[in-house]
Amino acid sequence: MKKVASLRYGVIFKKAFGDPAIFRALVQDFFGVALDIDTVETEKSFDPPIGRVAARFDLFAEDKKNRVIVDIQHERYADHYDRFLHYHCAAILEQIVSAYDYRPPLRVYTLVVLTSGDKHKRDIVITDFDPKDLKGRPLGEIGHKIMYICPKYVTDETPEPYREWLLAIADSLDEEVEESNYHHPQIRKIFEFIEPDLVSPDERARMIEEYHLQEKIDEGKLEIAKRMLAKGMETALIAELTGLSETTIFTLTSEPES
Numbered sequence: 001m002k003k004v005a006s007l008r009y010g011v012i013f014k015k016a017f018g019d020p021a022i023f024r025a026l027v028q029d030f031f032g033v034a035l036d037i038d039t040v041e042t043e044k045s046f047d048p049p050i051g052r053v054a055a056r057f058d059l060f061a062e063d064k065k066n067r068v069i070v071d072i073q074h075e076r077y078a079d080h081y082d083r084f085l086h087y088h089c090a091a092i093l094e095q096i097v098s099a100y101d102y103r104p105p106l107r108v109y110t111l112v113v114l115t116s117g118d119k120h121k122r123d124i125v126i127t128d129f130d131p132k133d134l135k136g137r138p139l140g141e142i143g144h145k146i147m148y149i150c151p152k153y154v155t156d157e158t159p160e161p162y163r164e165w166l167l168a169i170a171d172s173l174d175e176e177v178e179e180s181n182y183h184h185p186q187i188r189k190i191f192e193f194i195e196p197d198l199v200s201p202d203e204r205a206r207m208i209e210e211y212h213l214q215e216k217i218d219e220g221k222l223e224i225a226k227r228m229l230a231k232g233m234e235t236a237l238i239a240e241l242t243g244l245s246e247t248t249i250f251t252l253t254s255e256p257e258s
Contacts, residue, residue: 002179005194007172008115010058011206012199013072014042016190017059025186027068029161030147031109036063044069050090057087067091067106074115074210075217076243081148084112085127088146107143115173117152119240124149124162225249 005012017023018040027035044060059070069091073080088110095104127146130138151170154163161184168187171177172194182188192198199207221242228238229252239246 001176002191003176003196004172004191005196005199005203005207006175007072007169007190007194008074009207009210010072010074011203011210012194013113014058015199015203016193017070018042019189019193020061022186022190022193023059023061023068023070025184026070026111026165027109029165030111030149031068031145033066033068033107033109035061035066035068037061046090046094050093051086053086055087055090057091062106065106067095067108069108069110070113071110072113072115075214076114076116076118078241078243080112080114080118081127084110084146084148088127088144092144109144110146112146112148113169114148114150115152115169117245118148118150119243121153122150123153123155123158123166222248222252226252229253 007013007016017026020037020040023040024035024037027033039061041060042058043056045054045056049055057069058072061068069087071084071087077083088108091108091110092104095106096102125148127148128138129142129144131141132138149162149166151166151173154166154170158166164182164184164187168177168182168184168190171181172191175196177191179188179191182191221244225238225242225244225248228241229235229249235246235249238244238249242249
């Protein structure tokens with residue numbers, strides 16, 4: 001077993017996937033797009049912002065044909081499908097400069113990594129913007145695409161090359177990996193990047209900040225869930241609204257009253 005820093009932390013995820021070679025390999029395997037890039041931006045935003053809410057992308061890269069966004073999310077939000085749809089559309093709309101041409105010069109691909117899972121419990125889901133006829137045949141007019149991936153739900157049926165990436169991310173979450181299980185050279189490179197000894201003091205400090213922030217968020221959600229239970233709300237609805245698992249909510253019903 002190899003000790004690693006967990007990819008659940010945004011600072012560690014960006015450290016690994018911000019490497020251009022790793023980023024290119026990830027995009028090639030998930031979208032089938034061969035990016036021609038030398039750099040990957042972190043914490044990218046547009047100035048001025050698009051719409052009333054500014055979008056900020058964890059990882060962002062573009063070449064002459066494509067604009068690619070990769071976001072890591074550990075906290076479960078009830079609105080993350082809408083949230084990242086907004087981010088994706090902002091990256092499209094930012095390109096439109098004239099009412100004479102609504103076709104953006106760059107195709108936009110967004111990959112959302114949901115490390116803590118999702119209520120639908122699917123390994124990979126795709127939002128495909130290309131129009132289709134009533135028989136489901138695409139027109140080939142719009143290439144923009146969003147993929148939401150949940151490493152927690154990878155199975156033997158998850159196709160390669162997706163499966164090895166998802167397994168690697170999931171494997172890292174407990175801070176150790178079985179390196180011999182992975183053969184993709186860029187995945188093995190990730191494990192080298194996130195060795196504990198290579199985490200800088202600044203990165204470690206940011207990991208601690210993320211950890212404590214998540215603790216506070218989780219405590220707040222638990223308090224909200226308790227109030228919802230007291231009002232007689234259904235467990236499934238509470239899970240949907242708070243992002244907590246139904247198992248966690250069920251344990252609240254058995255807690256002794258203080």
